[in-house]
Amino acid sequence: MPAIVISYRRSDSSAIAGRIFDRLTGHFGEDSVFMDVDNIPIGIDFRSHIHETLQRTDVVVAVIGPNWLGVNADGLARMQEKTDPVRVEIETALQHKTPIIPVLVDGAKMPASSQLPPEFGNFAFLNAAEVTTGRDFRTHMDRLIGAIDRAAAGDANVATQSSRTGKTRAAVAQTEDAVAKPLLSDVLRYFVIPLAVLIAAHHLIVNEFDLRTEYLWTACIVVPLLSGFALLRIARRGAGPAFLFAIALGIVGVVAMTVSESLNSGDPLMPQTRYEWWDNINFAVAIALSFLAGHAVARAVRALRNRNVGKS
Numbered sequence: 001m002p003a004i005v006i007s008y009r010r011s012d013s014s015a016i017a018g019r020i021f022d023r024l025t026g027h028f029g030e031d032s033v034f035m036d037v038d039n040i041p042i043g044i045d046f047r048s049h050i051h052e053t054l055q056r057t058d059v060v061v062a063v064i065g066p067n068w069l070g071v072n073a074d075g076l077a078r079m080q081e082k083t084d085p086v087r088v089e090i091e092t093a094l095q096h097k098t099p100i101i102p103v104l105v106d107g108a109k110m111p112a113s114s115q116l117p118p119e120f121g122n123f124a125f126l127n128a129a130e131v132t133t134g135r136d137f138r139t140h141m142d143r144l145i146g147a148i149d150r151a152a153a154g155d156a157n158v159a160t161q162s163s164r165t166g167k168t169r170a171a172v173a174q175t176e177d178a179v180a181k182p183l184l185s186d187v188l189r190y191f192v193i194p195l196a197v198l199i200a201a202h203h204l205i206v207n208e209f210d211l212r213t214e215y216l217w218t219a220c221i222v223v224p225l226l227s228g229f230a231l232l233r234i235a236r237r238g239a240g241p242a243f244l245f246a247i248a249l250g251i252v253g254v255v256a257m258t259v260s261e262s263l264n265s266g267d268p269l270m271p272q273t274r275y276e277w278w279d280n281i282n283f284a285v286a287i288a289l290s291f292l293a294g295h296a297v298a299r300a301v302r303a304l305r306n307r308n309v310g311k312s
Contacts, residue, residue, distance in 0.1 A: 001032040002058035002152030007089040013065035058152045060093040099151035102128035194227040202257040207264040228294025242295040250288035
């Protein structure tokens with residue numbers, strides 16, 4: 001696995017850099033991705049520490065947000081200060097001829113040469129990748145991972161090409177196929193499996209053992225809650241997919257449980273009274289809201305982790 005260093009400015013892109021770190025460690029392994037190179041042990045010259053770290057690095061991912069150049073107390077760009085850690089990281093990587101992949105986040109643009117130190121050379125002309133925090137995050141990260149693999153293999157020019165340009169038809173088809181496969185896998189793990197668990201729980205609680213309704217309510221809350229949590233924590237799907245999964249699981253789950261009970265008891269398939277309709281709606285809403293609650297909890301855990309990373 002390649003050794004990867006994520007260079008970023010904490011005051012500029014701490015949260016998204018944390019998400020990028022999580023995705024890269026999930027793909028390359030925790031021992032292959034390094035972050036917070038400027039978290040230097042007490043008494044150590046940070047320039048020497050960065051120099052030694054980058055000697056063992058195959059690729060530098062430079063996360064560039066709107067405030068990447070930084071501003072000091074005098075209102076001047078921190079990037080012009082020779083002691084600025086971000087400047088030292090980029091400058092050292094250029095000196096070592098380590099491939100650098102600029103990654104634009106939060107709508108940022110590549111800085112002009114006039115805004116950068118002379119030592120940066122042609123850095124401003126590197127074609128950057130883009131990573132957004134919305135529904136395209138997973139797709140953008142897949143493309144970034146491909147660029148890192150190519151850069152680690154020695155083709156730095158290919159690695160720094162923008163993920164938005166120069167795509168051949170074969171490359172586009174390969175990317176779409178790579179995205180479709182994880183999506184199908186996510187549908188299986190975070191919709192089909194929870195649905196099967198809910199149906200099985202309903203059959204055992206209602207049809208087989210005729211237990212109290214509270215047990216069914218517990219299952220309809222716990223199962224979607226855990227599934228929604230895993231959808232963000234493991235699959236890293238955002239709010240849009242979570243909403244669709246929640247609605248689908250709520251509606252299909254209630255329909256499936258109603259069919260199961262009807263087949264077992266011989267009762268009509270459709271609810272016959274206002275109470276029965278209201279009961280089904282309540283279960284569907286509970287399942288959907290529990291799924292979204294699990295997703296929200298995972299988002300809160302991730303935000304807390306990123307905040308702690310930014311403070312470290």
